[in-house]
Amino acid sequence: MIRFGVDFGGTKIEAAALDAEGRFQARVRGPSPPDYDAGLEAVRELIAEAERQAGAKAARVGIGGPGSPSPASGLMRNANSTQLNARPFPADLERVLGRPVRYANDANCLALSEATDGAGAGFGVVFAVILGTGVGGGIAVNGRPLLGRNAVAGEWGHTPLPWPAAEEWPGPACWCGRRGCLEQWVSGPAFARDAGKAAEAAAAEDGPALARYVDRLGRGLAVIVDILDPDVIVLGGGMSNVDALYDRLPAGIAPHVFSEAFDTPVLKARHGDSSGVRGAAWLWPPEPPP
Numbered sequence: 001m002i003r004f005g006v007d008f009g010g011t012k013i014e015a016a017a018l019d020a021e022g023r024f025q026a027r028v029r030g031p032s033p034p035d036y037d038a039g040l041e042a043v044r045e046l047i048a049e050a051e052r053q054a055g056a057k058a059a060r061v062g063i064g065g066p067g068s069p070s071p072a073s074g075l076m077r078n079a080n081s082t083q084l085n086a087r088p089f090p091a092d093l094e095r096v097l098g099r100p101v102r103y104a105n106d107a108n109c110l111a112l113s114e115a116t117d118g119a120g121a122g123f124g125v126v127f128a129v130i131l132g133t134g135v136g137g138g139i140a141v142n143g144r145p146l147l148g149r150n151a152v153a154g155e156w157g158h159t160p161l162p163w164p165a166a167e168e169w170p171g172p173a174c175w176c177g178r179r180g181c182l183e184q185w186v187s188g189p190a191f192a193r194d195a196g197k198a199a200e201a202a203a204a205e206d207g208p209a210l211a212r213y214v215d216r217l218g219r220g221l222a223v224i225v226d227i228l229d230p231d232v233i234v235l236g237g238g239m240s241n242v243d244a245l246y247d248r249l250p251a252g253i254a255p256h257v258f259s260e261a262f263d264t265p266v267l268k269a270r271h272g273d274s275s276g277v278r279g280a281a282w283l284w285p286p287e288p289p290p
Helices: 036-054 087-098 106-116 188-195 197-206 208-227 244-256 272-280
Strands: 003-008 012-018 023-031 061-065 101-105 125-131 135-141 233-235 266-267
Touching: 003 036, 003 106, 003 272, 012 036, 012 272, 023 036, 023 087, 036 087, 061 106, 061 272, 087 101, 101 106, 101 125, 106 135, 106 233, 106 272, 188 197, 188 244, 188 266, 197 208, 208 244, 233 272, 244 266
Parallel strands: 003 061, 061 101, 125 233, 233 266
Antiparallel strands: 003 012, 012 023, 125 135
16 A cells, blocks of 8 residues: 655655555655746656656655645645746646646645654644745644645744834745745744854854744744644754754743643654655555555
């Protein structure tokens, strides 16, 4: 019983095949082309190689990537890989691959992966956060992704920084056309910009830039707790590798939560950068052997 998934990222594309227990039967990566048609072809080639490695044919494919298709038009919107926007990306993938495709936002794939057999396994409501080049959020409820009526559930990275100080207002300009989006405050590049050096070096120093980062991320997550009150918060993306976050974030969230009690665990994604492709594969039920 094999599932096939693709993680379509801004810098890399990964295709994989998982068995019924979630073990990799194939895994292959390639660079993500900036050209739209070349990206479609790259996915086709990677799926073909994953099929060869797994010794199985993909009758259907799960795809995780930036943004989401509009329920009204089927065209992509909100993708920071902007060549995808206003294009029928899922439909074009079905045409190029010659098989059915399910597409989900990459943060929803992270949530699904971690809720299935990762750090969120056993929790009813999982809020998963991508803290990487961009910032996103995904929600899984009882092991299934929550998309919402307009298919934008969890688009947390493009909500504003809560309770901004005077020096934080109106905030940096964002590629989406707004100012002050959380992505411009708590992404890896935003942290590096605030620290004036590479994010890894600044985090290792545990200095004032990290304190500001924890405060801003805590404020952002407190709003999620007030609205969704998840059973667990799972962090993914490059900044999730900063170990100090797991000791300091609960205290950064608690003062802003509209409750005298806060005990929500904040955990690191168990599957790391594999969660995207794993979650994409979990979008479909397993395929029976030929």
